[in-house]
Amino acid sequence: MSIDLSPGTEVAELARRTAEFVRTVVVPEEIRHAGVAAAGGDPMRLNLQAAAKEAGVFAPHAAVEYGGHGLDMCGRATVFEEAGWSLFGPLALNIAAPDEGNIHMLEVIASSEQKERYLRPLAAGDVRSCFAMTEPAPGAGADPAALNTRAVRVPGGWRINGSKWFITGADGAAFAVCFARTSGEAGDRGGATMFLVDAENPGMKIVRHIDTLDKALFAGHAEVLFEDCFVPDEAVLGEVDEGFRYAQVRLGPARMTHCMRWLGIARRAQEIAVERAAERRLFGARLGELGMVQGMIADSEIDIAASRGLVLRACWELDQGEPAAQATAVAKTFTAEAVWRVVDRAVQICGALGISGDVLLGRYLNEVRPFRIYDGPSETHRWAIAKRVVGRQVRAAGGTT
Known part of the structure; x- marks a missing residue:
């Protein structure tokens, strides 16, 4: 079995434009305001979404007939990560929770009448x-x-x-x-x-x-x-x-899109830390030349790369129409904890600057910590992961579970 991890030309171009949009339009709003409420609530949301539509990056996940780009899960992984570079980025692209997951679910489950009444305005950003x-x-x-x-x-x-x-x-x-x-x-x-x-x-x-x-x-x-x-x-x-069965249409993909978005924040935290390590001098050397700091930077690179690989694997399974329960549980558990580690290391590398309001790392810590609880605590996923593994072994040995 071969899996091509490279995005297609159209996805790569959309990701590039998304990165540019988030960095030039969205990040300044994030820096100016302490949160979405402080930024002005719904008027701010509508303004950012109008800008995203003008930039041609709005609703990458929604079907083309509802004004989106119709990306599959692997395509979303690339674009959503770029949107997640800013806490406001997913909101601007209309891919923030819970609307993103509801759009996906309504496309699959809703009747024609329900799609017109609920899905179409939701995908357009007209409602939440x-x-x-x-x-x-x-x-x-x-x-x-x-x-x-x-x-x-x-x-x-x-x-x-x-x-x-x-x-x-x-x-x-x-x-x-x-x-x-x-x-x-x-x-x-x-x-x-x-x-x-x-x-x-x-x-x-x-x-x-x-x-x-x-x-x-x-x-x-x-x-x-x-x-x-x-x-x-x-x-x-x-x-x-049939609600429990239908919920799986939403829950697995939604866990992965959470991972995609938070990977963007992990990358941004890592960039802040690396920039600080490259410019800050103490004990006669650059911070980034000290072995302990190098170890933290390397571990964060590993966490980001491993998380991305697990997410892509789970997304590939979802795109093939497989249940992907094990793959999504593994990816969600690892990524939620890895993102926290990356942001926490970035704070430590930046020292006093990291816990100050001069950079956004303190805000990121508050935002990523709940991810280890939302969409299933890590402990629940570990229990389910182990249960599946042991169950397979019991069945292979001719037993019953």
Whole structure:
């Protein structure tokens, strides 16, 4: 089996233009403002996205018929990494979570009517969305089967009741994709359904904003309550009771696009560190000539290259239509931890400068740390990775799992 890791000519050119756009248009906005809220919220988002459209780099992941470039997962890996050079870059290209994952999922699952009503304006950046799956304990989180939110059939549709939290981008979203149990009990591996819920639905309320380390995801994270929330039958996304299966359409690719974006930040942190190591002199030599610093720089280069390779391998499997559960789990776990190591080393190399506000490394530390928890904690992925490996061995030996 051979895998060509080089991007095609069109992808390479789009990545080049994306890099130029992010560095010249987006980075100055990131430097001027401490976060997306401080940058002006939705007007800032719309201005950056208009600039991305003018530069021809907007929505690289969306299908051409919805105004995008229609890149496959391997193509996205190259372009998304360039967009991730700035914390504001994914937002400018409309590839930030959760909208990017919802666009991908709606393209695959939504009906024709739902695509026109929800997907088209979302892909164009005219509206935002959220994905309401995670619940307060003991509900769905690292274990989605713990889903407690319930939807029951009523005349003309469904009534949803349940609490959600850590719902990224909920405030100001035009609609939510709500994950609710339609059969079985919490802990069952099936029986979930996804519903499209419009923001003006009186049964969906934002309870509070959750204060978190990270500030770069648009509108932050919210606690959301579904209370006697009625939705019509046409609000069902996909088929009833097939939500867990449909979720895999979103979760694996979304984990990889998170990795792609954060690799951009890791590369930028490494560049800051290397520039500092090359110019700073102490103990009679350049910082970068000291063995311990050289070791940190080398380890970061290894972490970035290894992460990129694992992501590309997982993306290749996804592009082949394979489940890629093992490959995405391995790539997500390694990359989440590697990105943290790269940024942390960059802070250490830069010393007092690294923890100051004169460079953005402190902000990057806050942003990348939650990635080891979001989209499945590292420990959960390690458990799943080992379970698959041991299960294969047991089956090969003629046993049962």
